[in-house]
């Protein structure tokens with residue numbers, strides 16, 4: 280089976296940086312790089328520019344996800360993960376990074392791959408207000424209604 284591809288116009292605001300690219304066939308995420316050096320102290324967040332702007336076709340969304348390796352090794356995440364890039368947005372893609380590590384700063388250099396961009400088709404809803412919603416087996420159950428797991432500090 281071959282992958283389906285969509286053409287997306289992309290403008291590099293900084294031509295010296297690599298454009299987003301997929302590392303392997305089948306990858307969902309194209310890596311985004313930092314346009315500037317940034318050091319995040321423990322618990323600190325920063326809005327980091329990527330040098331990329333897009334013209335997404337209507338009906339598509341860009342989602343900015345964290346990279347699992349940086350998350351696992353260093354505690355680096357995206358505060359608003361996944362960040363939502365609207366089809367009409369023509370500004371620079373930026374990533375709100377957070378150092379979740381309690382003790383160690385994270386030093387990022389210009390050109391480092393900091394996050395990944397996933398392009399998806401998206402539906403727009405026609406919201407129809409009603410007085411009563413139809414029934415479902417879940418109903419209003421949520422937030423652990425199906426059970427969870429015990430931890431040392433679980434209340435009994």
Ligand SMILES: O=c1ccn([C@H]2C[C@H](O)[C@@H](COP(=O)(O)OP(=O)(O)OP(=O)(O)O)O2)c(=O)[nH]1
Pocket residue numbers: 343359361362363364365366368371372373374375
């Ligand atoms: O991680 C992100 C999230 C958003 N954006 C850009 C693209 C997006 O289309 C725009 C607005 O994002 P969002 O709707 O999440 O932000 P908002 O706080 O609701 O701002 P606005 O009032 O401009 O919609 O900002 C990014 O570059 N990176």
Ligand SMILES: [Mg+2]
Pocket residue numbers: none
């Ligand atoms: Mg918004």
